Amino acid sequence: MAQVEATTERIISADAEKVFDALADYENTRAKLLPEHFSEYEVREGGDGEGTLVHWKLQATSKRIRDCLLEVTEPTDGQLVEKDRNSSMVTTWTVTPAGEGKSKVVVTSVWNGAGGIGGFFERTFAPKGLARIYDAELDKLAHEVEK
Numbered sequence: 825m826a827q828v829e830a831t832t833e834r835i836i837s838a839d840a841e842k843v844f845d846a847l848a849d850y851e852n853t854r855a856k857l858l859p860e861h862f863s864e865y866e867v868r869e870g871g872d873g874e875g876t877l878v879h880w881k882l883q884a885t886s887k888r889i890r891d892c893l894l895e896v897t898e899p900t901d902g903q904l905v906e907k908d909r910n911s912s913m914v915t916t917w918t919v920t921p922a923g924e925g926k927s928k929v930v931v932t933s934v935w936n937g938a939g940g941i942g943g944f945f946e947r948t949f950a951p952k953g954l955a956r957i958y959d960a961e962l963d964k965l966a967h968e969v970e971k
Contacts, residue, residue, distance in 0.1 A: 829932060830958070832962065833931070834928070834959075835926055836926065836929055836962075837966070838925065840920060842927075843965065844919040848873035848898075849872060850876045850896070851872060859957060859961055861882055862880045866880070868893075876895075877894070878896065880892050884950065884954060885953065890908075893909040902919045903917065903919075912935045913935040916931070916933075929965065931962070
């Protein structure tokens with residue numbers, strides 16, 4: 825099993841603190857940022873960054889649905905880490921200042937991929953598909969915080 829990684833990033837015209845606060849607000853804002861690939865969103869504990877436990881289903885393809893139960897931590901300033909209790913997937917959101925009134929958001933997901941031919945296709949196509957999903961989420965994030 826090889827590790828698979830998907831990364832995307834965006835410059836957003838809003839202060840890093842405002843962007844981070846929107847991402848960390850699982851109780852209200854975060855659900856509004858999710859594109860149609862996500863369903864059954866539910867905050868089970870917490871709701872604001874560190875200590876949050878959130879559930880959703882992620883339909884990456886027509887046949888591939890992940891049932892995710894994510895524990896949220898904030899290991900450093902400007903960073904949210906979502907560890908899935910149901911798989912090896914770990915998603916890290918990093919928000920840093922990028923000039924006056926702007927911020928850079930980088931989202932990276934890593935997981936242990938399948939072996940064999942299925943693993944080859946997963947390593948080849950999954951990162952691009954997941955990056956498209958995160959691009960849609962970053963579009964909604966920019967729209968939310970640039971108001």
